[in-house]
Amino acid sequence: MSAGLDVAVRGTARAGGPGTWQRVRSGARSSTVWVIAALVVLLAAIVGFLSQTGTEETRPLHWESSAPAGGRAVIEVLRARGIEVSTTESYDEAAQRAADSDATLLVFDPDSALAAEHRQRLRSTAVGAGAPLVVVEPGTEVTDWSPGVQQAYQTAAGPGGSAPLAPDCTWETAQRAGTVRDSPERYAALGAQDSEVTVCYHQPWDQAGYGAVTREELDGTTVTVLGSRAWLNNAHLADSGNAALALGALGERDSLVYYSADPNDEAFGAGPDDELLGPSFDLVPAWFWVALLWLIPLGIAAMLWRGRRFGPLAVERLPVVVPPVETVLGRAGILQRAGARDSALHTLRTAALLRLASRLSLPPHSRTPEICAAVAARTARDPTEVNRLLAGPAPSSDAELTAIATAIATLESEVSPL
Amino acid sequence: MVPTWRFVLLVALAAIPVLLVPGWDTAGLALAAAAFIALLDWLLTPRPRRVSAQRTPGRRVRLGEDTHATLTLHNEGRRTLRLRVRDAWTPSAGAADVRFRARLRAGESFERELTLTPTRRGVLPADRLTLRSLSPLGVLGRQTSIDVPARIRVMPPFLSRRHLPSKLARLRELDGRTAVMIRGLGTEFDSLREYVRGDDVRSIDWRATARARELMVRTWRPERDRRVVIVLDSSRLAARRCGTGTVFDAALEAGQLLAALAAGGGDRVDLLVADARVRARIGPITGRDPMGRLSNELTDVDPELLDADWDAITSAVMRAASPHSLVVLVTALDPTTVAEDILPALPVLRARHSVAIASVADPELESMAARVHTPALAYRAAAAERELLEVRSVIGSLREAGIHSVHEPPEELAPALADLYISLKATGRL
Numbered sequence: 024m025s026a027g028l029d030v031a032v033r034g035t036a037r038a039g040g041p042g043t044w045q046r047v048r049s050g051a052r053s054s055t056v057w058v059i060a061a062l063v064v065l066l067a068a069i070v071g072f073l074s075q076t077g078t079e080e081t082r083p084l085h086w087e088s089s090a091p092a093g094g095r096a097v098i099e100v101l102r103a104r105g106i107e108v109s110t111t112e113s114y115d116e117a118a119q120r121a122a123d124s125d126a127t128l129l130v131f132d133p134d135s136a137l138a139a140e141h142r143q144r145l146r147s148t149a150v151g152a153g154a155p156l157v158v159v160e161p162g163t164e165v166t167d168w169s170p171g172v173q174q175a176y177q178t179a180a181g182p183g184g185s186a187p188l189a190p191d192c193t194w195e196t197a198q199r200a201g202t203v204r205d206s207p208e209r210y211a212a213l214g215a216q217d218s219e220v221t222v223c224y225h226q227p228w229d230q231a232g233y234g235a236v237t238r239e240e241l242d243g244t245t246v247t248v249l250g251s252r253a254w255l256n257n258a259h260l261a262d263s264g265n266a267a268l269a270l271g272a273l274g275e276r277d278s279l280v281y282y283s284a285d286p287n288d289e290a291f292g293a294g295p296d297d298e299l300l301g302p303s304f305d306l307v308p309a310w311f312w313v314a315l316l317w318l319i320p321l322g323i324a325a326m327l328w329r330g331r332r333f334g335p336l337a338v339e340r341l342p343v344v345v346p347p348v349e350t351v352l353g354r355a356g357i358l359q360r361a362g363a364r365d366s367a368l369h370t371l372r373t374a375a376l377l378r379l380a381s382r383l384s385l386p387p388h389s390r391t392p393e394i395c396a397a398v399a400a401r402t403a404r405d406p407t408e409v410n411r412l413l414a415g416p417a418p419s420s421d422a423e424l425t426a427i428a429t430a431i432a433t434l435e436s437e438v439s440p441l
Numbered sequence: 442m443v444p445t446w447r448f449v450l451l452v453a454l455a456a457i458p459v460l461l462v463p464g465w466d467t468a469g470l471a472l473a474a475a476a477f478i479a480l481l482d483w484l485l486t487p488r489p490r491r492v493s494a495q496r497t498p499g500r501r502v503r504l505g506e507d508t509h510a511t512l513t514l515h516n517e518g519r520r521t522l523r524l525r526v527r528d529a530w531t532p533s534a535g536a537a538d539v540r541f542r543a544r545l546r547a548g549e550s551f552e553r554e555l556t557l558t559p560t561r562r563g564v565l566p567a568d569r570l571t572l573r574s575l576s577p578l579g580v581l582g583r584q585t586s587i588d589v590p591a592r593i594r595v596m597p598p599f600l601s602r603r604h605l606p607s608k609l610a611r612l613r614e615l616d617g618r619t620a621v622m623i624r625g626l627g628t629e630f631d632s633l634r635e636y637v638r639g640d641d642v643r644s645i646d647w648r649a650t651a652r653a654r655e656l657m658v659r660t661w662r663p664e665r666d667r668r669v670v671i672v673l674d675s676s677r678l679a680a681r682r683c684g685t686g687t688v689f690d691a692a693l694e695a696g697q698l699l700a701a702l703a704a705g706g707g708d709r710v711d712l713l714v715a716d717a718r719v720r721a722r723i724g725p726i727t728g729r730d731p732m733g734r735l736s737n738e739l740t741d742v743d744p745e746l747l748d749a750d751w752d753a754i755t756s757a758v759m760r761a762a763s764p765h766s767l768v769v770l771v772t773a774l775d776p777t778t779v780a781e782d783i784l785p786a787l788p789v790l791r792a793r794h795s796v797a798i799a800s801v802a803d804p805e806l807e808s809m810a811a812r813v814h815t816p817a818l819a820y821r822a823a824a825a826e827r828e829l830l831e832v833r834s835v836i837g838s839l840r841e842a843g844i845h846s847v848h849e850p851p852e853e854l855a856p857a858l859a860d861l862y863i864s865l866k867a868t869g870r871l
Binding site for chain 1: 529803
């Protein structure tokens with residue numbers, strides 16, 4: 024009819040794009056920019072958080088830690104008292120400083136980083152130099168520090184609670200300090216002939232000879248074992264006699280060397296990571312780790328390759344389509360929820376009667392009894408039964424409704440057209 | 442910047458020196474070298490913007506047939522382009538094989554024909570054309586998407602065309618019958634012929650017999666040059682899915698068959714598509730090829746979620762129709778709509794025209810009504826039966842009002858409406 028209709032639109036386009044400014048403007052509107060901006064902010068927040076927490080010291084009794092479990096307060100107090108405090112995490116340095124007879128050596132080893140020979144060497148160095156040694160919470164290793172003392176275990180449980188401990192011994196520092204916080208650990212003298220051990224601080228119900236603090240005289244100097252780190256930490260230093268005990272024990276000399284054992288100290292030989300991974304990892308060649316790490320840039324490259332879409336998605340405006348029979352389904356739902364069995368069955372019966380009447384060629388305005396009679400005659404069924412199905416009472420339950428409806432369907436199938 | 446698989450390969454190759462000499466320095470150097478090669482390659486990539494593109498869509502088709510669209514690319518730059526092309530069309534255009542490679546020297550053109558198998562009726566536009574120009578090493582590419590407007594027309598399928606020859610034959614059989622067999626108003630005198638045994642003696646024309654000295658009978662033919670106005674309802678009720686298509690698809694089939702038949706029978710046909718407003722007005726359709734124009738104009742009319750405005754439709758019909766026409770409304774027999782909107786509007790039409798209503802019966806209602814085995818199904822059956830009873834009563838009340846009606850499943854609506862037209866024509870009631 025017309026060529027113009029056949030070729031509806033025939034377009035030519037040149038791939039000239041929009042100007043730079045327009046592209047910047049439309050780019051700012053696209054979500055990519057904002058997603059990238061959100062990622063940058065998130066990354067900055069993470070880096071900031073990590074760098075902040077990275078410098079924060081949280082190890083227990085550490086001299087720089089101001090956390091409740093830290094030890095900054097006691098160090099500050101000692102310094103205020105004119106005691107020169109030097110700190111170290113290196114075993115070698117600690118061993119070197121221990122040889123100074125004018126300094127008290129404080130050792131705190133919460134992770135049990137020191138081996139037995141390290142402990143004994145440190146002790147013998149300090150004792151040999153005549154320097155007092157103070158050990159905090161050594162646990163079972165107490166014997167290495169103080170040869171006449173062992174950790175003691177209560178055979179009978181006390182009444183519980185944490186009443187302050189009274190000194191109850193001859194050590195004048197403890198007597199001056201008075202009561203201190205309760206401690207979970209107890210130590211006792213081994214009872215050897217040549218040792219002079221003073222045991223202080225115990226609850227009244229403790230076994231005789233048990234105490235939270237021991238002080239052993241050893242070759243002209245002393246080894247003091249403090250059974251609780253809580254006495255020294257920031258949170259509890261100010262409680263009852265804690266501070267006095269700490270200052271008395273640590274302030275015997277003009278200076279203090281505080282050695283806090285670090286498990287990652289190179290002096291202990293192999294690092295803990297290697298022990299953790301086990302020796303089998305030494306068998307893996309280095310190129311394997313390179314290849315494994317190289318999967319990261321490779322993965323990024325693959326994502327860039329697969330992630331770039333070949334042009335935008337093709338979109339289409341489709342004509343509207345309404346689901347079929349939705350009003351009927353809605354009406355069925357209303358009938359069922361309302362339990363309208365009588366009206367549902369009435370509808371089914373009416374429809375069946377109309378169909379039966381037309382199949383039996385009855386006049387269009389036949390009455391129900393006439394149709395029932397004709398159906399009964401046709402199917403040779405009991406007329407009362409047919410009457411009950413097609414004009415009986417309303418059903419009392421859904422099961423009865425289904426039964427009657429099924430029976431009507433069967434009856435209809437038995438009636439063939441004349 | 443579009444990385445290709447070669448970019449991934451380049452990054453993989455950069456691992457080799459690092460494997461040989463493990464270390465952070467080697468890794469950094471290798472990555473930097475890879476990035477440098479990629480960047481250099483990208484800078485050397487010719488720009489795809491120097492390509493002009495043209496799409497030439499193929500002829501209009503009926504739904505179910507294949508068509509094609511030719512894409513012509515012309516390199517206006519001075520460098521050879523290695524292109525990957527995506528010739529995207531709207532999804533229902535059924536474009537197969539839209540991605541291909543092309544190599545274009547400077548000033549060269551490239552042509553490719555794309556086969557389209559549309560999956561729905563309408564005016565289907567082309568989507569954007571995406572060009573990806575590959576770098577010399579093929580590591581990266583530059584990509585751009587451009588609009589190259591083109592559209593194909595997909596006309597309604599007219600599957601009921603197969604009924605047309607038989608219905609036209611039946612229409613022609615009506616010619617030459619004697620008036621007695623089809624006695625009624627409006628039959629037109631056709632010719633005189635000799636009496637043969639079996640003709641009704643009442644149709645003998647005595648004056649002609651006297652003149653010819655042989656027994657002559659008058660013959661009649663169905664009236665011609667009548668007006669038929671077909672109204673297709675495109676309101677929300679026509680958007681329902683029904684069988685394989687929508688109600689509107691079935692209505693289109695019925696409307697097309699009736700229009701073709703009536704035009705073939707010598708009548709003038711007007712066709713309106715209307716909901717809240719008149720969406721399409723086609724006609725008068727007469728003559729040899731009524732279907733071309735009709736199908737073309739019905740191509741992109743789709744139902745919308747609007748209620749039909751029957752007063753507006755009535756006045757549009759009154760404007761389109763001459764004094765005595767057959768007005769066929771192809772709509773849905775929704776009892777509420779019929780009672781509240783259609784029936785009040787009909788007396789105006791009835792006063793001057795014959796009116797027939799054709800509607801699509803949903804076969805799903807019958808199957809729902811037959812299943813009663815669980816309580817939920819029984820309630821559904823009751824609701825479906827209620828709907829069927831209401832439709833039945835609507836048809837009854839239409840019949841009482843003197844309106845012909847056809848209510849059939851989608852596949853049978855078109856032939857049934859054609860039969861109604863033939864019977865009206867045969868009895869001279871147009």
